[in-house]
Amino acid sequence: MKAGFWDYIKAAFHARPIGMFLPPNWIGLGLFGLLGAFVAPGFWLVGAGLELGYLYLLVSHPRFRKVVAASLDHQTIRQVQDRTWQLLAPLALEDRRRYQQLAERCRGILDQQVRTNAPLEAVNAQREGLERLLWIYLKLLITRQAIVRIVELDDQKGESAKDLE
Numbered sequence: 001m002k003a004g005f006w007d008y009i010k011a012a013f014h015a016r017p018i019g020m021f022l023p024p025n026w027i028g029l030g031l032f033g034l035l036g037a038f039v040a041p042g043f044w045l046v047g048a049g050l051e052l053g054y055l056y057l058l059v060s061h062p063r064f065r066k067v068v069a070a071s072l073d074h075q076t077i078r079q080v081q082d083r084t085w086q087l088l089a090p091l092a093l094e095d096r097r098r099y100q101q102l103a104e105r106c107r108g109i110l111d112q113q114v115r116t117n118a119p120l121e122a123v124n125a126q127r128e129g130l131e132r133l134l135w136i137y138l139k140l141l142i143t144r145q146a147i148v149r150i151v152e153l154d155d156q157k158g159e160s161a162k163d164l165e
Contacts, residue, residue: 003069005059011068012058087138095141102137106130128132 016023054152058064088096109130113123 003065003072008059008065008068009055011071012055012064014063015058025051028054078136084138087142095145099134099138099141103134105157106134115140134150 013025014023015025029047029051032043032050036042036044055102088099091099110123110127113126118126
């Protein structure tokens with residue numbers, strides 16, 4: 001998932017330097033909120049301006065943008081892995097083994113691409129295609145298992161009907 005503008009703003013608003021319990025802008029917002037309420041409402045305007053400036057500086061910093069993008073990529077990868085394991089869990093052992101074999105073949109193809117010093121764009125395109133292949137294969141295994149269950153239930157119903165006769 002590619003990071004959008006609001007992802008950067010949200011990350012900047014909640015960014016905490018190492019060792020800080022609260023993000024520094026929260027402290028500033030609280031301070032200017034209290035000053036505006038008890039001293040002069042003009043402090044609210046000053047606080048809003050400082051907050052916008054802080055967010056702009058943080059969001060426009062290239063290193064911060066890279067950290068946020070990497071974090072979102074990591075979250076997306078983790079979600080896909082969790083979803084894959086949830087779908088693999090109810091499959092029969094043989095189907096899981098088949099999926100793992102295909103996954104190993106895909107990793108081997110990517111390793112071979114890297115060893116031959118293929119261009120990064122080509123490796124990334126190959127990776128995306130192989131990930132789609134694995135996802136489709138997993139869905140086909142799930143469908144296969146559902147069909148097998150339906151056939152088994154139909155066979156059991158047929159045998160039950162014969163026993164009643």
